[in-house]
Amino acid sequence: MGILVIEGETRLKGRVTISGAKNAVLAVLPATLLAEGETIIENSPGINDVRVMGQILAALGAEVKENGSGFKINPGRVYSQSPPLELVKKLRASSLLLGPLLARYGQAEIVMPGGCNIGPRPLDQHIKGLRALGAEVKIERGFIWARAKKLKGAPVYLDVTSVGATENIMMAACLAEGKTVIENAAKEPEIVDIANLLNAMGASVKGAGTDVIRIQGVKHLRGARHTIIPDRIEAGTFMIAAAATRGEVTIENVIPEHLEPVIAKLREAGARVEVGEDSIKVTGCEGTCQPLDIKTLPYPGFPTDLQSPMTALLTTAAGTSIIKENIFENRFRHVDEFKRMGAQIKVEGRTAVVEGVDFLSGARVRATDLRAGAALIIAALMARGETIIQGTEHIDRGYENITGKFRALGAHIRRED
Ligand code: UD1
Numbered sequence: 112m113g114i115l116v117i118e119g120e121t122r123l124k125g126r127v128t129i130s131g132a133k134n135a136v137l138a139v140l141p142a143t144l145l146a147e148g149e150t151i152i153e154n155s156p157g158i159n160d161v162r163v164m165g166q167i168l169a170a171l172g173a174e175v176k177e178n179g180s181g182f183k184i185n186p187g188r189v190y191s192q193s194p195p196l197e198l199v200k201k202l203r204a205s206s207l208l209l210g211p212l213l214a215r216y217g218q219a220e221i222v223m224p225g226g227c228n229i230g231p232r233p234l235d236q237h238i239k240g241l242r243a244l245g246a247e248v249k250i251e252r253g254f255i256w257a258r259a260k261k262l263k264g265a266p267v268y269l270d271v272t273s274v275g276a277t278e279n280i281m282m283a284a285c286l287a288e289g290k291t292v293i294e295n296a297a298k299e300p301e302i303v304d305i306a307n308l309l310n311a312m313g314a315s316v317k318g319a320g321t322d323v324i325r326i327q328g329v330k331h332l333r334g335a336r337h338t339i340i341p342d343r344i345e346a347g348t349f350m351i352a353a354a355a356t357r358g359e360v361t362i363e364n365v366i367p368e369h370l371e372p373v374i375a376k377l378r379e380a381g382a383r384v385e386v387g388e389d390s391i392k393v394t395g396c397e398g399t400c401q402p403l404d405i406k407t408l409p410y411p412g413f414p415t416d417l418q419s420p421m422t423a424l425l426t427t428a429a430g431t432s433i434i435k436e437n438i439f440e441n442r443f444r445h446v447d448e449f450k451r452m453g454a455q456i457k458v459e460g461r462t463a464v465v466e467g468v469d470f471l472s473g474a475r476v477r478a479t480d481l482r483a484g485a486a487l488i489i490a491a492l493m494a495r496g497e498t499i500i501q502g503t504e505h506i507d508r509g510y511e512n513i514t515g516k517f518r519a520l521g522a523h524i525r526r527e528d
Contacts, residue, residue, distance in 0.1 A: 112501070112502075112503065112504060113503045113504075113526045113527060113528055114499050114500060114501050114503060114526070114527050114528075115488065115491075115499070115500040115503055115506075115514065115524060115525070115526060115527075116497060116498075116499055116524070116525050116526075116527055117473075117488065117491035117492060117497065117498045117499075117500065117522065117523065117524045118473075118496075118497055118523035118524075119471075119473050119491055119492060119493060119494035119495055119496055119497070119498060120492075120493075120494070120495055121356055121358075121492050121521055121522050121523060122356050122357050122358040122359075122395070122521070123352055123353050123356045123358030123359075123360050123492065123517070123520040123521055123522060124358050124359050124360065124520060124521050125360060125361075125519060125520045125521065126360070126361045126362075126363055127349050127360060127361075127362055127363065127516050127519065127520060128363045128364050129341045129342055129345050129346045129349070129362060129363065129364045129365050130154075130156035130157070130158075130341070130342055130345060130511040131153075131154035131155050131156045131180070131338075131339035131340070131341065131342060132156075132300075132301055132304065132339055132340050132341060132342040132343065132344075132345075133156055133158060133160060133161065133342055133344070133345075133509050134204075134274070134299070134301045134342075134344070135300075135301040135304040135305065135339050135340055135342075136152065136155045136156065136161050136164075136339050137160060137161065137164055137202075137204035137207060138204070138207050138278045138282070138301065138305045139152060139304070139305055139308055139337065139339065140152070140161070140164045140165065140168060140182065140184070141164070141168075141207045141208045141210070141211045141212075141282065142211060142282050142305055142308055142309060142312075143168070143173075143182075143184040143186060143334075144168070144171075144173065144186045144189065144208070144211040144212060144215055145211050145214060145215055145282060145285060145286060145309070145312065145314075145332045146186065146312050146332045146333055146334045146335065147187075147331055147332065147333060147334070148185065148187075148333050148334030149174075149183055149184065149185040149334040150182075150183070150184050150185075150308075150312070150334045150335055150336070150337065151181065151182070151183050151334075151335075151336040151337070152181055152182040152183075152184070152337055152338075152339065153180065153181045153336070153337065153338040153339065154180060154181070154338045154339040154340075154341075155180055155181050155182055155339055156180075156339075156342065156345075156511040157179060157180065157511045157512070158507065158508060158509055158510065158511050159504075159507050159508045159509075160202055160204065160508045160509055162177075163198055163201050163202045164202060164204065164205070165177055165182060166198055167194045167195065167198045167199065167202070167205060167208065168184060168186070170191070170194065170195045170198065171186075171189050171190070171191045171192070171194060171212075172186075172188045172189040172190040172191055173185065173186040173187075173188070173189050174186075174187065174188065185334070186215075189215075189216070192212045192216050192218045192219045192220060193219075193220040193221070194208055194221055196222045199221055199222050199224050200222065200224070202224060203224045203232065204224070204275070205221060205224045206221065206224050206234055206237060206255075206275055206279065207275060207278055207279055207282075208221060209221060209237060209241065209255065209257060209279055209283075210237075210241065210278070210279035210280060210281075210282040210283035211282050211283070212257075213241060213246055213257050213258075213259055213262065213283055214262055214282065214283040214284075214285065214286040214287065215286060217258065217259055217260060217261075218257065218258045218259075219255075219256075219257045220254055220255070220256050220257075221254065221255050222253055222254050222255075223250075223253050223254070223255065232439075234255065234275075234276075236269050236270060236271055236273045236276035237273070237275060237276045237279045237280070238250075238255070239267070239269075239270075239276075240267045240269070240276055240279065240280035240283075240293070241257060241259075241279065241280065241283060243265045243266070243267045243280075244259070244262040244263060244264065244265055244267075244280070244283055244284060244287050244291065245259055245261070245262050245263045245265070245287075246258065246259035246262060246283075247259065261287075261288060262283055262284070262286065262287035262288070262328075263287055263288050263289055264284060264287045264288060264289035264290040264291040264326070264327075264328050265289075265291055266291070266292045266294065267280055267291065267292070267293050267294065268294045268295055269293065269294065269295040269296060269297075270295075272295055272296070272297050272322075272409045273297060274297040274299050274301070274302065274409075276297075277293060277296045277297040277302055277324070278301075278302060278305055280293055281293065281296075281302070281305065281306065281309070281316060281319070281324055281326060282305070282309065284326040284328060285309050285312075285314040285315075285316065285326060285328060285329065285332060286328060286329070286330075286331075286332065287326075287328040288328050289327075289328055290325065290326065290327050290328070291325070291326045291328070292323065292324070292325050292326075293323070293324040293326075294322065294323055295322055296318075296319075296321070296322050296323065296324045297409055297410065298320055298321060298322060298409065298410050298411065299409070299410040300320070300340060300343060300366070300369045300410065301340070302319050302320065302324075303319045303320040304339065304340045305319075306319030306320075306324070307319075307337070308335060308337040309332070311335035311336070311337060312332040312333055312334070312335045313329060313331070313332050313333050314326070314329055314332055315327040315329060340366060340369075341364050341365050341366055341369075343365070343366070343369040343370055343414075344414060344416045344417060344482075344509075345510060345511075346362050346365040346369075346370055346391070347370060347373040347414065347416075347417045347420070348417065348420050348482075348485045348489075348510070349362050349516070349520075350362055350370070350373055350374075350377060350384070350391060350393045351373070351377070351417065351420045351421055351423070351424050351489060352420070352488070352489045352492065352517075352520075353382075353393040353394070353395060353520075354377050354380065354382035354393050354394075354395045354396060354400065354424060355395070355400070355423060355424040355427075355489050355492070355493050356395060356489075356492050356493060357395030357396060357397075358393075358394075358395050358520070358521075359392070359393075359394045359395070360392070360393055360520060361390055361391070361392045362390060362391045362392075362393065363389070363390045364389060364390075365389060365390060365391055366389070367386045367387070367388075367389075367391055370391065371411060372411065372412060372413040372414070373413070373414075373417060374386065374391070376403055376405065376413065376421065377393060379401065379403055380396060380400040380401050380402075380403055380424065380425075380428065381396035381397065381400050381401045382394060382395055382396050382400065398429075399427060399428060399429040399467070400424060400425070400427070400428045400429070401428060401429060401430070402425060402428040402429065402430035402431055402432040402465070402467060403421070403425060403428070403432050404432065404433045404434075404435075405418065405421055405432070405433070405434045405435070406434075406435045406437060407434075407435070407436050407437050407438050408437055408438070409438070415436065415437075415438035415439055415442060416482050417482070418434060418436055418442060418482070419442070419445045419482045419483045419485070419486035420482065420485055420486045420489055421434070422434055422445065422446070422449065422456070422463065422465060422486060423449065423486045423487070423489040423490040423493065424489065424493075425465045425467065426449055426452075426454040426455075426456070426465060426467065426468060426471055426490065426493075427467055427468060427469065427470060427471060427493060428465070428467040429467055430466075430467055431464060431465065431466050431467070432464075432465040432467070433462060433463075433464055433465075434462065434463040434464075434465065435461055435462050436461050436462075436463070437461065440461060442480075443458045443463055444479040444480065444483060445479060445480075445483035445486050445487065446458055446463060448476040448477060448478075448479070448483070448487055448490075449471075449486075449487075449490055451474040451475070451476055452471040452472055452473070452474045452476065452490055452491075452494055452498070453468055453470070453471050453472045453474075453494075454468060454471060454490075455467075455468055470493075470494070470495055471490055471493050471494035471495070472494055472495050472496055473491065473494045473495065473496030473497040473498040473499075474494075474498060474499075475498075475499045475501070476490075476491075476498060476499070476500055476501070477500070477501045477502045478500055478501065478502035478503065478505045478506055479502065479505070480505055481505045481506060481508050481509040481510075482509075483505070484500065484502060484503070484505045484506035485506060485510060485513070487500050488500065488506075488513070488517065488524070491524075492517075492522055492524075503526070514526055
């Protein structure tokens with residue numbers, strides 16, 4: 112397992128190009144199972160989670176050709192609906208195989224997936240939706256087991272706005288008989304991206320990006336060509352890093368509308384944010400940033416995945432910030448690591464109170480999950496002295512070439528064994 116060694120007090124400067132969205136491609140890859148023919152995926156990020164999903168599809172029998180920033184997938188020879196346990200355990204998003212496998216092959220058997228340690232992540236809404244479409248779903252000895260001779264379209268109301276459940280049900284409903292209406296659906300841009308691919312394959316998905324999605328089932332889907340949208344969370348990470356280090360960074364290949372809450376909050380903190388057509392320039396706060404109140408919410412609210420990077424910025428703000436985590440109840444494990452660097456943060460339940468300090472100091476810290484890892488890089492760039500980050504495997508799951516991208520912006524960051 113490697114470590115990252117980072118020299119602090121660096122002002123990031125320059126340009127960075129954002130990769131394809133991890134959370135889109137992790138659903139797009141399972142969606143390719145629905146097609147009778149080859150699907151070509153472009154602008155896929157070179158990250159471990161995506162590699163694992165590719166390996167899972169190959170293990171099921173699909174023909175998977177990877178070429179760095181893309182995939183060609185042909186599910187013609189899929190013979191298994193039981194993804195290998197050791198791969199599924201590595202990847203929370205493997206739950207997204209349930210809907211496509213069930214819809215195309217009538218069955219799926221998946222061990223309860225792994226992923227980031229950010230609190231309980233139940234699958235009850237996924238299961239509720241698939242049952243509504245007529246599937247028999249059981250959980251036995253840690254496995255989810257689903258069967259259906261033929262799925263039938265139905266109304267599904269989600270009790271919790273879940274990105275994964277919306278995607279799973281939407282994908283399954285494409286090959287169901289008749290009409291499915293998902294109410295209280297998640298509205299994340301990644302869902303729109305997947306719906307666009309499904310429609311290019313011949314599906315009829317309407318309303319993706321709103322809280323009511325209507326799907327008219329079709330008999331067959333064909334292969335298609337699809338370009339993944341830019342990763343708004345990676346973009347947000349670099350935007351926050353630029354503001355936190357009082358740098359000046361142009362973030363390229365972004366869809367600015369996807370980043371509105373981040374743009375608004377960084378402006379409120381005192382950073383300058385200039386929005387172009389497909390780029391955003393962030394210039395850090397003059398002096399110290401202002402404290403903020405942040406509430407994480409489903410899209411278009413402030414994304415939970417940027418809560419820890421934003422907390423890093425606020426550790427040295429000129430006053431007290433309040434951060435309320437409304438999505439994942441246990442997503443404050445990074446706080447103890449920030450405290451090792453001199454941050455003053457109190458957590459009570461779902462709320463963190465951050466008292467801005469004059470400066471952070473380098474320390475030996477551990478990335479407890481993917482986004483916490485990115486947040487620690489930002490804290491390390493802000494801090495005086497050297498920081499050593501352990502747990503880099505979490506970071507590599509979801510950020511493409513993160514050290515190279517930060518180094519190109521002037522960061523002193525290196526990997527060691
Ligand atoms: C996705 C993203 C993740 C992001 C999250 C919220 C992927 C691969 N991951 O995760 O990066 O942090 O959205 O934006 O796209 N819930 C239930 N029952 C369910 C499903 C979810 O109670 O059946 C709850 C969860 O515990 C959580 C909330 O709903 O509190 C939101 O979770 P969900 O939107 O499903 O997150 P993921 O799809 O797992």
